[in-house]
Every structure is written in C-alpha cells, then in structure tokens.
Amino acid sequence: MASATDLIANDIQFEWLLRRGDTALVLGHRVSEWCGHSPVLEEDIALANVALDLIGQARMWLSLAGEIEGQGRGENELAYLRDAWDFRNFLLAEQPNGDFGQTLMRQFLIDAYQVPMLEALKGSKDERIAAIAAKAGKEVAYHLDRSADLVIRLGDGTAESHRRMQQALDALWSYTGEMFVSDAVDTAMADAGLAPDPASLKAAWQETVDAVLDQATLTAPEDEFAHTGGLTGRHSEHLGHLLAEMQFLQRAYPGATW
Numbered sequence: 001m002a003s004a005t006d007l008i009a010n011d012i013q014f015e016w017l018l019r020r021g022d023t024a025l026v027l028g029h030r031v032s033e034w035c036g037h038s039p040v041l042e043e044d045i046a047l048a049n050v051a052l053d054l055i056g057q058a059r060m061w062l063s064l065a066g067e068i069e070g071q072g073r074g075e076n077e078l079a080y081l082r083d084a085w086d087f088r089n090f091l092l093a094e095q096p097n098g099d100f101g102q103t104l105m106r107q108f109l110i111d112a113y114q115v116p117m118l119e120a121l122k123g124s125k126d127e128r129i130a131a132i133a134a135k136a137g138k139e140v141a142y143h144l145d146r147s148a149d150l151v152i153r154l155g156d157g158t159a160e161s162h163r164r165m166q167q168a169l170d171a172l173w174s175y176t177g178e179m180f181v182s183d184a185v186d187t188a189m190a191d192a193g194l195a196p197d198p199a200s201l202k203a204a205w206q207e208t209v210d211a212v213l214d215q216a217t218l219t220a221p222e223d224e225f226a227h228t229g230g231l232t233g234r235h236s237e238h239l240g241h242l243l244a245e246m247q248f249l250q251r252a253y254p255g256a257t258w
Contacts, residue, residue, distance in 0.1 A: 008192040014069045015088065015185050016195065018078070019231055021061030022089035024136075025079055026239070027110060028054030029246050030097060039100055046146065050107070053139040060132045080250035084239045091230040092175035094239045098168065101154055101161070105168035108147035108212065113179045114140045116204040120196035129194060148212045155216025166218050177226025179205070 032051035038044035062075040073081075092110060097103045118140055121133035154161040180202045182190075189195040213220055229235065249256065 008188055008194060010068050010070065012185055012188045013194070014065050016189050017061050017065035017068060018088040019185075021058045021065055021075075021078070022087045023093050023110075024054045024061060025058035026087070026089040026242065027093040027107075028052075028058060029242060030093065030095075031103070031107070033097055034103065043100075047103075050143055050146075053136075053143065057132070057136045057139070060136070064128055064132065076250070080247045084235050084243055085233040087235065087239060087243075088231050088233065089235075089239075090175070090178055091227050091236060092172060092178065094230070094236060094242060095172060095175060096238055098171075099164060101164035102168040102171065104147055104150050104154070105165060106172055107143065108151045109172060109176055109209070110179075111140060111144035111147050112205050112208040112212075113176075113201060115144050115208070116201045117196065117198075120201070124195060125193040144208075148208075151212055151218075152216045155213070155218045162217065165216065169213070169218055170221055173221045174223065174225050175227050177224070178228045178230060181226070181228055181231075183231070 028051045031047050031054065034044065034047045035051070036044065038047055058079070059075045062078045066072075066074045066078055090110070092106060095102075095106060097106075115137070118133045118137035122130050122137060124130045124133065151165060155165040156162070180198050182197050182199050186195070186198055190197040209220070
C-alpha cells in the first residue's frame with residue numbers, strides 16, 4: 001500500500017484528517033460532560049468509556065494530520081491551540097447534550113454514519129488511514145449497538161421517554177445532512193482511493209436509521225434542510241463555549257506538562 005503523500009497534496013490530506021479528528025474530539029468532549037452526571041451509575045461508566053474511545057480516535061487522526069502537515073504540530077497542539085474557526089467537525093457533534101435522550105440520539109445518528117465510513121476506510125490506499133479505521137471500527141461498532149438499543153428502548157418505552165426521544169430527533173435531524181455533503185476535499189480523496197465520497201454512505205446510514213426508528217416508534221422529520229459549515233470552519237456558538245472549557249488549562253499555562 002502507498003503513503004497518502006504519494007497520492008495527493010498534503011494540504012488536502014491534512015484538511016480531511018482534521019474532519020475525522022475534530023469530529024471525534026468534539027463529540028468525545030461532549031460525551032465526557034456526562035461524567036458524574038448520568039442518570040444511573042451504569043450509564044455514567046458506559047458514557048465515560050465511549051468518550052475515551054472517541055478521544056483516543058481523535059488522537060490517532062490528529063497525530064497523523066500533524067505528521068502530514070509537517071509544521072511541528074502534534075495532537076496536543078491541534079487539539080488545544082486552534083480557535084473555533086480552525087476546527088473542521090460536524091455541527092452535529094458540537095450540539096449541546098440537552099437531556100439524556102438528546103445525547104443518545106446525537107450519538108446514534110453519528111454512530112450510524114461512522115460505521116460505514118470506517119468500514120470503507122479500511123480499504124484505503126494509505127495504510128495509516130486503513131490501520132486507524134480498523135482499530136476505530138471495532139469501537140464504533142459497539143457504540144452503534146449500544147446507542148441503537150437505547151434509542152429503541154426509550155423511543156418505545158413510556159409516553160414521556162417517547163416524547164423526549166422524538167423531541168431530540170426533531171431537534172437534531174437538520175444537522176445530519178452535513179455528513180453526506182461532498183466538496184473538493186472529499187472528491188480529491190475519493191479520486192485518489194484514500195476515502196469514500198461521503199454521499200456514497202447515505203444509503204447505508206439511512207437503512208440503519210430507518211430500521212432503528214421504526215422499532216423505536218419514532219418518525220424522522222420530512223424537512224430536508226441541512227445545516228452546513230462545520231467542515232469549513234463555520235460553527236454554531238456552542239463550539240466556542242466547548243473549547244473555552246476544553247482548552248483552558250493549556251491556554252492558561254502554555255506548554256505545561258505533567
């Protein structure tokens with residue numbers, strides 16, 4: 001297998017890697033905000049483990065991004081020393097936790113995308129991308145099993161749990177379209193055989209989502225409007241607040257080490 005640097009310009013590869021790493025990092029931080037606040041101890045531990053998986057995935061993607069960039073920035077610099085407009089995560093990942101139902105619905109909608117994305121990436125012509133995808137894919141498969149099961153249990157549970165899950169779905173649905181929008185970066189990566197075109201993942205995602213929502217007795221909104229901008233640095237106000245917390249220590253004590 002070849003190195004991506006032999007197949008495509010470094011700046012395109014770097015931009016694409018940020019999208020993977022930033023989405024995992026931001027979602028991981030969001031999930032970690034439940035630590036010590038979950039409704040039951042079992043969920044507290046489970047969410048903490050999901051957050052750790054996501055942050056571990058972020059480290060792998062951002063480390064490779066720093067290597068490709070070649071400017072001396074590693075995973076820490078990319079995570080803690082960039083401003084909101086430099087982040088390339090999905091807008092869905094940065095949306096607030098809300099109640100437990102909204103957190104689970106956000107997780108499920110992203111998990112259902114990540115599984116086919118990582119499966120496709122295991123066939124990347126770049127062995128480093130393929131290796132990260134193989135490791136992350138095992139973790140995300142578990143994440144999807146868990147989030148789907150809980151969406152079903154709560155959606156088809158009590159009247160109150162059903163109401164909250166439908167409310168969460170209605171609130172988050174318009175952020176899902178961004179995951180399948182292709183631009184010049186995606187096209188270049190796909191043409192080089194390094195990554196799938198995001199639009200090609202829509203059918204698999206839709207099949208998973210439809211099946212789970214049907215069992216959960218939930219109804220997907222018919223509105224096809226999609227919020228976009230996260231992949232090019234245009235974010236909601238929520239990301240700035242998230243980064244202020246996540247980056248505080250490094251910003252307050254530059255270069256601090258244990």
